[in-house]
Amino acid sequence: DAKTTQPPSMDCAEGRAANLPCNHSTISGNEYVYWYRQIHSQGPQYIIHGLKNNETNEMASLIITEDRKSSTLILPHATLRDTAVYYCIVRGGGAGNNRKLIWGLGTSLAVNP
Amino acid sequence: GAVVSQHPSWVICKSGTSVKIECRSLDFQATTMFWYRQFPKQSLMLMATSNEGSKATYEQGVEKDKFLINHASLTLSTLTVTSAHPEDSSFYICSAGTVEYGYTFGSGTRLTVV
Numbered sequence: 001d002a003k004t005t006q007p008p009s010m011d012c013a014e015g016r017a018a019n020l021p022c023n024h025s026t027i028s029g030n031e032y033v034y035w036y037r038q039i040h041s042q043g044p045q046y047i048i049h050g051l052k053n054n055e056t057n058e059m060a061s062l063i064i065t066e067d068r069k070s071s072t073l074i075l076p077h078a079t080l081r082d083t084a085v086y087y088c089i090v091r092g093g094g095a096g097n098n099r100k101l102i103w104g105l106g107t108s109l110a111v112n113p
Numbered sequence: 114g115a116v117v118s119q120h121p122s123w124v125i126c127k128s129g130t131s132v133k134i135e136c137r138s139l140d141f142q143a144t145t146m147f148w149y150r151q152f153p154k155q156s157l158m159l160m161a162t163s164n165e166g167s168k169a170t171y172e173q174g175v176e177k178d179k180f181l182i183n184h185a186s187l188t189l190s191t192l193t194v195t196s197a198h199p200e201d202s203s204f205y206i207c208s209a210g211t212v213e214y215g216y217t218f219g220s221g222t223r224l225t226v227v
Contacts, residue, residue, distance in 0.1 A: 032215075034216075036216075036218075041221065042220055043117075043119070043208070043219050043221045044157070045218070046215060046216070046217060046218075091215070099210075100162060101159070103156040103158075103159075105155075105156050
């Protein structure tokens with residue numbers, strides 16, 4: 001599976017949009033981009049995933065560049081509860097459930113009042 | 114939907130004893146579950162992949178005789194840390210795959226060996 005690169009930390013003001021970038025320049029055609037977050041001392045939480053098109057759900061939006069080499073997770077109105085470590089992971093094999101994930105260090109997002 | 118329940122959430126044990134951690138998929142069947150370990154301020158490190166009805170696949174450097182994994186049913190996988198030592202103190206997390214969400218994770222188990 002492709003490797004991802006994320007900034008180690010970011011700050012965001014409460015109520016503003018948080019834009020978290022991820023570089024996955026070696027992504028291949030059948031690999032999905034997944035985003036998870038981990039609040040301190042909890043298990044990771046699924047946020048969103050996509051293949052080519054931009055995606056939106058109740059938590060966030062995912063913008064994938066046309067060449068698919070990078071993506072941005074957008075939290076439209078960040079709250080203090082969004083303070084967490086955000087992981088961008090690229091995984092192949094479609095939406096199957098038996099491929100292991102390779103975890104980087106993620107981006108530690110601090111939402112400030 | 115797609116909830117994974119992990120128990121216990123924290124445990125303290127004495128050196129030399131064994132500890133069992135359970136991971137249950139509550140509303141779906143999981144043929145594959147994954148066990149991770151996470152040290153403070155580090156990322157998740159995959160320990161092993163648990164397959165229902167067969168032997169687990171361990172990552173390089175993980176002792177299979179120390180970290181016993183059993184996946185006897187489609188909804189339950191267990192990790193037993195045998196003869197625990199203080200260096201085994203860590204945050205252990207299980208996860209299972211779903212078609213819709215990719216992977217869903219348990220809430221984690223904080224193990225402290227004293």
